[in-house]
Amino acid sequence: PRPRVPGATRDVQGAPRAARDPARHKTGFLIKGSVAGGAVYLVYDQELLGPSDKSQAVLQRAEEVVPPAMYQLSQYVCEQTGLKMPQLPAPPKFNFHFRDTWNSGILTVMSALSVAPSKAREYSRDGWEYLKERIK
Amino acid sequence: MSDSELGRKWDRCMADAVVKIGTGFGLGLVFSLTFFKRRMWPLAFGSGMGLGMAYSNCQHDFQAPYLLHGKYVKEQEQ
16 A cells, blocks of 8 residues: 555545545535635625725724733633733833834934035044144 | 825824735635645735735825825714
């Protein structure tokens, strides 16, 4: 008999696995089809691949729903298993708003880059004058 | 286009890209596990499709500055 190859769809006698147990194969196919069809329907129903407004709304809804759900799940797991979740310290709060200062940061960087050659020329001229004064 | 409107458009683009790439990856994962014997190409295909759709949406958004976008507001229960 031929050696068994992982992932092969035929057994060592050469018959397809589906032919050996058609009922099980049909059931498996139905389950897989249901799962895949359910996933496609979920995407269609929630309009995840639709306009950008709806995607943004879905993301906002997920941001509101997921953290409390995760917290409740962790509490339930702790109650059922008796484990204690380690209490992480609160993250430090910064008073720096990255999104508000991004534009002004970009403008500052670009203006600095644009004046860099003239400033470099001015500083090098000043340095050269200073050296000449010192050498005299 | 004002700075705030531009910033909102970029925010919308980033959120859209995250959702679409994630959805494409998820669908690719489901199909890879169910029909395609845990191969990698459905994941890559799904993620790529999501990225392309997000890019196309962003492009339309930036090239049509006069289109108004609605906002979804939660109803306040009284």
